[in-house]
Amino acid sequence: MKTNSHAPPSNLMDLLLDAVCVVDTRGCFAFISAAGERIFGYTPEEMVGRPMIDFVFHEDRAKTLQAVDGILDGHLQPHFENRYVRKDGQVVHIMWSARWSEADQVRVAVARDITERMHADTLQAALYAISDAAHAAEDLVALFQQIHHILVELLPAANFFVALYDKNKDELTFPYAVDEYGEAPGPQKLDSTALSAEVVRTGQALLVPPNSGEGLPGRPPSDVGRDSSNWLGVPLCAKNGVIGALVVQSDCAEARYTNKDIELLQFVADQITPVIERKQMEVWLQHIAQHDPLTDLPNRELFHDRLQTALRWAERNQTPPQLALLYLDLDKFKQVNDTLGHPVGDLLLQEAARRLSQCVRNSDTVGRVGGDEFLVLLNGITLPEQALSIAEKIRVALGHPFELAGHKVHISPSIGVALYPEHGDDYKQLIRYADEAMYAAKKSGGNRVQVTSSPSMLNTPKS
Structure with a gap:
């Protein structure tokens, strides 16, 4: 039978707010005073006889055992801090004052619950850290x-992901996802059954405890990880609506997220929403400055920049592969504008533009x-x-009829082709040659x- 065999002769210790542990x-x-139940959630009888390390939060066990070694070597530990897991799954922060009693061959320690203080401190520290991150x-x-x-310093967050909602596309994407056992989920519609949706x-905020059951009413499947x-997920709430969610996930079954964790994660979400x-x-703004507003294709400035970058890369390597530049003009486009508006x-x-993009690879630019x-x-x-094969593919694709606002429209392209290094190594020169070839095709x-044609046979470029 387990007993508090090292209990002191009086019950005065039970009046202390801090817990005395042996x-x-x-x-x-071997002994825990009455305050232990308030701090740890277990009665003294439930803890006596069980290994101390079993109650320590798993991420703090290594440093706790290291501190124990120091105590056994005779070193006093007046302000050691670690985290314990209460009976209800809540993680609590404990400050210990401990020493080794050679006479009794036991460790004697006083435990103080500093969870509230740590919570206030972490909120303040998080605010400063988020401010620094936003600027850096x-x-x-x-x-x-x-x-x-x-977040890893604030709560169990080894698995963490961010979901962002695009209202125009009605799509939820996951630009950042870290999970020990899974990959980032793909884009999802907002009416999906995913938890983040x-x-x-x-x-x-949505808090799903472990082992809540597959198919439980109101329990959609997780986006990332194991059932x-x-x-725990909280919304990123902006003035014009919810723009996404922050989610943390833990595989530590004995430690469960609590209302304080919801408060903490929501605090972080509220701080970073304006930054996002x-x-x-x-x-x-950068995108619209570099893209055509009608087709969303790269505009002249961005295209020229990519062409120059590609030429510099090709010049450094000085070996195949080559580059090809196509200049396209839509035949009869003016007639479509004049007759149909x-x-x-x-x-x-x-x-x-859509058909053009479908004819080329991701590494190419239209x-x-x-x-x-x-x-x-x-x-x-x-x-x-x-290059000629791709140009022909484009010609055929653009030659198919277009169904536009109830009208069937037929057009065709005139396509000029210039090659690097055969026709030049300067981006302006290549564009000029491709332009001349396009006009020759149109004529x-x-x-x-x-x-x-060879550069020497080209006409003087139009002003």
Whole structure:
């Protein structure tokens, strides 16, 4: 039968707010005063005889055992701090004052619950850390990495992800996701059954305890991780609505997220929401400055920048693959504008841009450089025939009828082709040669692909 065999002769100790604990040479509790139940959630009888380390939060066990070694070597530990897991799963912060009693061959320690103080301190520390991260992060991913580092110090957050909601697309994406056992989820519609979608839809925090059961009413499947995990998500609430969610997940079954963790994570979410909005605005402004507003393709400035970058890379390597530049003009586009109106003409340009993008690889670039003119940069072309094959693919794709606002529209492209290094190594020169070849194709009746002649045979460029 377990007894408090090391209990002092009086019950005055039971009046203390701090808990007095005695641990024997086996590392098991031999005595715990009455205050232990308030701090740890267990009665003294439930803890006596059990290993002390079993009650320590798993992430703090290594440093706790290291501190125990110091105590056994005779070193006093007056202000050692670690975390314990209460019977209800709440993680509490404890400050210990401990020493070794050689006469009794036991460790004697006094435990003080400092959870409330730590909570206030962590909120203040988090505020400063988030402010620093907001100014230091170059982009959203860097910001989320910094926030993750901050959260790991505040609560169990080894698994953490950010969901952002695009209202225009009605789509939830996951730009940052760290999970020990899974990968980042793909884009999801807001009406999906994912937990994060539920958080965004309702604008309310959602706490799912471990082992809540697959298929439990109101329990949608987790976005990331295991059904046995602790799952906590809070909304990113902006003035114009919910823009996403922050989610933490823990596989420590004995330690469960609590209302204080909800408060802490929501505090972090509220602090970073304006930062996310600001950085999204910066990205959007940069995007519209470099993209055509109608087709969302790279504009002239961005296309020229990518072409120059590709030429510098090719010059440094000085070996195949080559580059190819296509200059396109839509035949009969003016006729469409004049007969069907500019709104239909705009739809035609948008659909032509979409078809163009589908004809090339992700490593290539399609840009709109004005009116009905497009440029296409083909990277990694080892043979000129490859560029001609892609140009022909584009010609055929644009030759199919377009269904636009109830009208069937037929157009065709005139395509000029210039190659690096065969036709030059300067971006302006290559554009000029491709432009000349495109006009030669148009003068020959259009709906064809024309490779530039040798530079010496080209006409003087138009002013």
